[in-house]
Amino acid sequence: MSVALKSWRANEGPKHLIMMFWIAVNVFLFWRTFMLYFSGAQYYYLHKMLGLGLCISRASASVLNFNCSLVLLPMCRSLLTFLRGSQRVMGRCVRRLLDKSKTFHVACGVTICVFSVVHVSAHLVNMVSFSVRYSEDFPALNVAQYRGQDPRILIISTVPGVTGVLLVLVLFLMFTASSYCIRVSSYEIFWYTHNLFIVFYIILMLHVAGGALKYQSNVEAHPPGCTHNNLSSWTNHKAAREKGAEFSGAPQTVCQEEAHFQPHFPQTWLWVSAPLCLYCAEWLYRFIRSSTAPVTIVSVVSHPCDVVELRMLMSGFKPRPGQYILLNCPSVSSFENHPFTLTTCPTGKNETFGVHLRVLGDWTLRFSQLLLQKSNSSEILPMMQQRRYPTCGGTIDQII
Amino acid sequence: MGKIEWAMWANEQALAAGLIYATGGIVGVAGQFRGWQFAAFGIAAGVFVCLLEYPRSKRGKGTSVERTGQYCFTVCVKAFGPLTRNYYVRAFLHAALCVPGGFMLATVLGCVCLGIASLIYLSAAIHGEHWEPILPRTEPPKRVGNSIKEPPQNPPPRPPPELRRKKADKLETAAYDNPMSVTINE
Numbered sequence: 042m043s044v045a046l047k048s049w050r051a052n053e054g055p056k057h058l059i060m061m062f063w064i065a066v067n068v069f070l071f072w073r074t075f076m077l078y079f080s081g082a083q084y085y086y087l088h089k090m091l092g093l094g095l096c097i098s099r100a101s102a103s104v105l106n107f108n109c110s111l112v113l114l115p116m117c118r119s120l121l122t123f124l125r126g127s128q129r130v131m132g133r134c135v136r137r138l139l140d141k142s143k144t145f146h147v148a149c150g151v152t153i154c155v156f157s158v159v160h161v162s163a164h165l166v167n168m169v170s171f172s173v174r175y176s177e178d179f180p181a182l183n184v185a186q187y188r189g190q191d192p193r194i195l196i197i198s199t200v201p202g203v204t205g206v207l208l209v210l211v212l213f214l215m216f217t218a219s220s221y222c223i224r225v226s227s228y229e230i231f232w233y234t235h236n237l238f239i240v241f242y243i244i245l246m247l248h249v250a251g252g253a254l255k256y257q258s259n260v261e262a263h264p265p266g267c268t269h270n271n272l273s274s275w276t277n278h279k280a281a282r283e284k285g286a287e288f289s290g291a292p293q294t295v296c297q298e299e300a301h302f303q304p305h306f307p308q309t310w311l312w313v314s315a316p317l318c319l320y321c322a323e324w325l326y327r328f329i330r331s332s333t334a335p336v337t338i339v340s341v342v343s344h345p346c347d348v349v350e351l352r353m354l355m356s357g358f359k360p361r362p363g364q365y366i367l368l369n370c371p372s373v374s375s376f377e378n379h380p381f382t383l384t385t386c387p388t389g390k391n392e393t394f395g396v397h398l399r400v401l402g403d404w405t406l407r408f409s410q411l412l413l414q415k416s417n418s419s420e421i422l423p424m425m426q427q428r429r430y431p432t433c434g435g436t437i438d439q440i441i
Numbered sequence: 442m443g444k445i446e447w448a449m450w451a452n453e454q455a456l457a458a459g460l461i462y463a464t465g466g467i468v469g470v471a472g473q474f475r476g477w478q479f480a481a482f483g484i485a486a487g488v489f490v491c492l493l494e495y496p497r498s499k500r501g502k503g504t505s506v507e508r509t510g511q512y513c514f515t516v517c518v519k520a521f522g523p524l525t526r527n528y529y530v531r532a533f534l535h536a537a538l539c540v541p542g543g544f545m546l547a548t549v550l551g552c553v554c555l556g557i558a559s560l561i562y563l564s565a566a567i568h569g570e571h572w573e574p575i576l577p578r579t580e581p582p583k584r585v586g587n588s589i590k591e592p593p594q595n596p597p598p599r600p601p602p603e604l605r606r607k608k609a610d611k612l613e614t615a616a617y618d619n620p621m622s623v624t625i626n627e
Contacts, residue, residue, distance in 0.1 A: 162468065165546060169474070192546050206553070213554050217454040222497070222506055227445045 055134050056141055060148075063111075067104050067152070075100040083256040085265030086179055086300065091170045098163035099254070101156045106312040108156070109245065112149040113316040115142035117323045126361070154216050161209060168192035168202075181302040184253050201251035204244050211241045229377070242317055245309060252304030259301045267296040331369075334358070339393050341412045347400040349409045352385070352393045360386050360394060368396075373407045448498055448528060448570045451561035455494040455535060458558050462542060462551025463487025469547035479545035486538040487551060493518060493525070499573035507575045519574045526573075528566035535559035 078084050078096040088095055115121070125139045168184075172195065175188035185195055196202035217223075218234040257265070334355055342350040360366070360383055367378040385395035400409045462483050469480025496515040499505045507515075518525045525531070536559040542552030 161550065165468075168546065193549065196546075196549075206550075209550060210553060210557070213454070213457065213557070217457050218450055220453055223450055223453060225506075226449055226500060226503060229445055230447075230450050 051134075052137070055138055059138065059145075063148075067107065070103045070107055071100045074103040081256075082260045082265050083258070086176075086182060086257060086302075087254065090174050090176055090182060091167050094163045094166035094170060095254070098160055098167055101160040101163065103308075104156045105153060105160060106309050108149045108152045109242075109309075110312045110316045112146055112153065113320045115146040115149075117320055119323050119327055120319075150216075150219070154212060157209065157212055161205070164205065165192070168195050171195060179300060179302070182255060199251060199253060201248055201253050204248035204251070207244050208241060208248060211237050211244070215241070232377070242313065245313065246307075249307035249309040255302035255304050257300050258303045259298060262297045263300045264296075265300075338412070343413060344397070347409075348397055349400065349412065350384070350395060350397050351412065352395040354393050358387070358394065362386050366394075366396065368408075370408055370411070372411055373404055377404055379404055446500060446570065447561055447565035447568060448572070449500070451528075451558050451565055452494055452497060454558035454561060455490055455531075455555065458539075458551060458554035459487045459490030459494060461487070461554050462490065462539075462548060465542070465548040465551045469545055472547075474545070474547065476545040479541050480547055482541050483545070483548040483551060486542070490535065490538065490555065493531075497575065499575045501570070505575050511575070512577070515574045515576070518572075526571050528562050528570060528572065531572075532559050532562035532566055535562060 075096045078088060078099050084095070121139055121142055125136055169192050171184045172188070172190050172192050175185050175190075176182055184199060196206065214234050215237055218231050224231045257263070334357065337354045338351065339354050340350075340352040342352075344350060362383070365380050365382045367380050369375075369378045381396040381398050383394055384397045385391075385393065387394050398405055398409070400406050464487070466480040466483030466485075466487055470477050470484065474480070492514065495508060496511040496518050497505065497507055523530075535555050539552045539555035539559065542548035542555070
């Protein structure tokens with residue numbers, strides 16, 4: 042029993058620890074933003090107008106910021122390969138954690154979907170509040186143009202509204218195509234919809250630039266709840282009543298100036314830009330590397346049961362046993378990359394590396410047809426790009 | 442790009458859209474917002490779409506994975522025959538169901554998502570797909586062959602014991618250790 046516990050702790054413990062830490066950060070972000078909008082002085086008037094919807098929508102937005110930036114990191118595969126392979130830094134524990142990158146990506150993705158639902162619901166309530174509780178005292182705070190304006194018009198006529206709807210649609214497409222069933226039956230649907238993430242991020246950058254929610258920038262000069270000579274007597278009465286109920290006998294402060302409101306700096310740009318730049322840089326690196334180094338096919342062998350063995354040569358390519366490569370053949374399909382585990386690695390005597398592929402789907406069928414028919418002619422076979430990644434299941438590092 | 446089964450994706454989308462539609466409807470009715478009758482319709486339509494879309498269709502090629510407990514839904518949906526088999530009918534049905542959702546704020550998203558699902562179903566129908574029920578296979582149980590009544594009389598042929606014995610000088614290169622001794626007289 043104790044051996045099983047010790048080995049569980051060594052094998053699975055770090056993964057669960059990271060998960061706990063990630064959940065804790067999410068909870069902390071949600072709570073901190075919620076309390077900021079609930080009791081922050083600069084949001085006093087906005088909170089009075091919108092109520093709980095404001096706090097929930099902003100809190101879920103901060104969780105969304107965090108997860109939208111994290112979701113890209115497990116997909117920087119060359120960086121992960123480099124980290125995983127570097128001798129100095131990595132022990133078995135960290136290598137096992139790096140193998141779980143796809144699971145982490147899925148976890149962040151699901152969190153994004155769940156909190157998007159929360160965020161959208163809260164903002165729909167905010168739209169209704171903006172319309173119903175239109176403020177004549179603080180016109181700068183309003184998003185609606187008049188009291189009782191149809192909330193649907195508010196969605197269509199504001200930048201955050203329109204971009205929000207587009208974001209939900211893109212997320213809906215990406216999410217429905219990512220189920221296990223779809224990935225197994227038609228991977229192309231998953232792949233092409235998932236590449237809409239670029240559109241998602243571009244629209245996200247625009248979504249936060251709308252500036253619908255404003256904070257009060259002169260809290261010292263105009264403490265929230267102070268009485269103002271020009272305000273309607275109803276507001277003064279209400280403020281007086283509230284102040285009176287809370288602090289009986291406390292002197293009411295008089296406002297020195299009008300409340301000034303200012304939209305936020307879009308925080309999302311700070312969160313998202315670094316991982317996005319990293320991902321784009323990595324994609325560029327992969328693209329350049331794969332297009333400048335040509336791959337030559339040395340031999341094609343046809344085995345029984347629809348298996349084709351492919352031997353290739355590429356200069357400067359040093360894979361290790363257990364890794365897999367992604368093959369892309371533009372003559373078959375320009376955008377599809379298919380993974381194959383390496384069955385032969387280059388050694389000192391023989392520089393070629395090889396894969397065995399089984400002809401099962403349409404890509405492999407077309408590919409094998411091209412290979413086997415062209416092997417009779419003397420012309421050079423089509424150039425292929427390849428990329429190399431560690432496999433998640435091939436190298437098993439378990440601490441027993 | 443090979444042959445894509447659009448219907449499978451449309452099915453996932455319609456199921457998700459039905460849930461969104463129903464949720465939006467619940468919010469609309471619970472808050473008694475203006476136009477809550479559309480929200481009530483949204484609940485009914487969302488639930489109906491979920492029930493219709495829950496049973497997965499059988500794939501044209503390959504193994505079909507059914508959803509948990511979908512057999513009773515399969516039987517119900519199958520009972521409607523060509524109405525549920527044909528994807529054109531489904532596409533227009535979803536398009537018609539989604540329209541009232543656009544009139545109320547809470548159900549707007551459900552309306553749009555169901556509309557997209559309806560378009561994908563239209564694409565599936567144009568590609569000639571149709572809904573096939575996944576039914577449990579009723580094969581006759583495998584019969585045991587006749588040879589079990591006649592077990593073999595002789596052991597399988599093996600090389601003589603002298604060759605089977607592991608040579609002592611090759612012990613270092615031997616890839617395994619024999620758990621039992623293979624020499625004759627021990």
